[in-house]
Amino acid sequence: MEQTTAKESVPNSDSADTVHSPDTDHSPEPPQTITNLQLSVVISGLWLSLFLCSLETTIVSTSLIHISNDLDDLNQASWIVVAYLLTFNAFILIWSKLSDTFGTKWLLLSANFIFFVFSIACAVSKTMVQLIIFRAFQGIGGSGMYSLVFVVMAQIVPLDKLGICTGILSSVAPGIAVVFAILGKFMTNPKSKKEVQASMKTMDLVGAFLSLAWAIPLIFALQEGGDRYEWNSGVIIGTLVTGVVMLILFALWEGWVYRHSSIDGIFPVRLLKRSVTVLIFLSLLWLGFTFYVPVIQIPQRFQHVNNTTATRAGILVLPLTLVSPCSALCSGILVGKNRHWAPALAILGGCLNVIGITLISTLPIDSDISHAQYGYQVLIGLSLGLLTPSLMYLIKIQVDEKDIAGAMGVGNMGRTLGGCIGLAIGGSLLHTELDKDLPKFLSEEQIEALAVSSSLARSMLTEEQQIRVGEVYGRGFNMQFKALIAFAGLSLITAILLYFAHIRSMNEKDLNEVEHREDSNERDSD
Incomplete structure (x- = not known):
């Protein structure tokens, strides 16, 4: 059976903008080898784990209003999302760094178990407070599932297969038992007991x-x-x-x-000495703004402005949720063909992002569904699919092996932090619009009813008032996306700078390798 090397030599990140020869990595550990069959099975287990983590966002975003109506607390609906993202973001660096100490296998399985337990707890919640608390604990498990999947991938997937594997994992939009069966059986844990004990002393x-x-x-x-x-x-x-x-x-x-x-610091400070890695982290931060806000808010817009059900909102957002994984898969294949494709695709993704976000901020505010927005969703989906695999691939080839876990943690933290801030800014803009305009035509009692349950409010509003409420929400959602244009623009600018930094870094690496070979040839001739 053909075998693949699990750990590839990668550029050293200790010196600013200098990429050293792979021979400078004096790791005492021999590289792991796994068969192609084992690699394929493990990738399928990682895909399932990431699928469950990502599915949570799609389900919650489309059913947020329905859940809040059932619990009679629409005013706290945003915290169902934010509580999850808050702990998700807070624990990403911790999970990634713990993998350096304990290895990835049992940590990843533990994260899946935490996610599983608190997913059940969320399902049986009787009050909004219970749901928000359980969502926060669910976010801890989801954080480990998401961050450790990419750490494992960077550690075990050979460079020539990294692009396609990244695309496959980024294509997720199942069950925990299947994840446990696959990863528990086929995934190895490279950390020995002695190594774990030594690492714990420097935590x-x-x-x-x-x-x-x-x-x-x-x-x-x-x-x-x-x-x-x-x-x-x-x-x-x-x-x-x-x-x-x-x-x-x-x-x-x-x-x-x-x-x-x-x-052993939880944050890999040495990575900030290289402009190319700083630009990768910034790109992931801006990506978070334009990833989470559309995925969460577009289904809300359908329900608040166009008066659709949660189920129909989930169907109407399919142009975004289906195009994004397909685009990610294609992007992963392309970056695997040529190392210069990754920053180029990031630029293309940045351009599409700016266009898509700008267009969707101009949607009409009446209750009729604009068919043009399906095209806008496609543009945003294409951009998200192009950006994510490209940036994850760049981390692998630009970061030294010993810093991969920390780099993945920082990148994922930046992405979710951007999403948290983006949702907070968007929520503030929406509430500002509601507080400004709703009192003009609704009584205080009607506004309070709207904060508790949209279905309760409808019974208290006239048809004309319902139309005007939808228009106010429409203006609020458009303001959210107008604010995102700035972050989409920053994403494009950063991607352009990243392209030139990456080219320079790769040229320096090639020059170092040539000089190393010449020195070796001279020593051999002597």
Whole structure:
């Protein structure tokens, strides 16, 4: 049976914008080898794990209003999404770094188990508070599932097959038992007991705590500011200041650990010394804004503005949810053919993103469904599918093997952080529009009913009032997407800069390899 090398030599990231020869990696561990059959089976298990994690977003986004109506608390609907994303983002770096200590196999299975348990808890929730709490714990499991899948892929997939495998994994839009059966049987755990014990002595526990301490209050402030609390209220100012202070402490601590300590920092500071990796992380941050907001808010728009059911909203968003995975698969195949395709596809994805986001921000605000928006969804889906595999591929070829887990953690954290901030900004803009316009034609009692349940509110509103409510929501959703245009533009600019940084980096790598071969030939001739 043909075998493939599980660990590929990759450029060293310790020096700024310099890519060293692969021979500089003096890892004491011999590379793992797995058969092509085993690789295929493991990839299928990873796909299932990622499928379950990604399916959650699609299901919740389309049924958000229906769930909130059932629990009589439409005003807190956004927290069903934000609670999940908050813990999802907060634990990404922790899961990725723990994989350096304990290995990936049992951590990934543990993440699947946590996701499974709290998915059941969410299903049996009786109140909105229960659901939000269980969604937060579900986000912890989902965070591990998402981040560790890409860590495993970067560790075991050979470079020549990385593009297609990335495309396959990025094409997910099942069951936990199947994941356990496949990964438990066929996936190996390279960490020995002695290695785990040695790694535990250098774990960055302070960094792990600080990574949670800055994200939670900061995202809370962005989500609740201008909604439940005024921006100048003590709650918002307090949590905002706490989040910023903790973020500064986190940065200072990780910088100190990198320079003066033997602790293995949770954040790979050395990667910030290279412009190409910084640009990759920025690209993933901007991607988060334009990924989560359309996926979450377009189904909401169909229901609030066009008066569709949750089921029909899920069908109407298919141009986005089907095109994106198909585009991701094609992108993965292309980047595997030529290493320069990845940044080029990121530029193409950035262009389509700007166009799609701009167009969808101009949709009419009446209750009739504009057929043009299906084309706009296709453009956004194409852009998301092109961007994700390209950026993940660039991490693999631009980051040293020992930093892969940390780099994947930072990249995924940036993506979800961008999504959290984007949803918070969008929610604030929507509530600002509602607070400004609804009191013009609705009574206080009617507005309160609208915050509790849209079905309850309809029974209290005249037909004309229902039409005007839909128009107010339409303006609010359009404002959200207009705000996204700026982040889509930043994504395109960053992709262009990334293209030139990547070309320069690869040229330096080729030059170093030529010089290394010449030195070796000279030594052999002597």
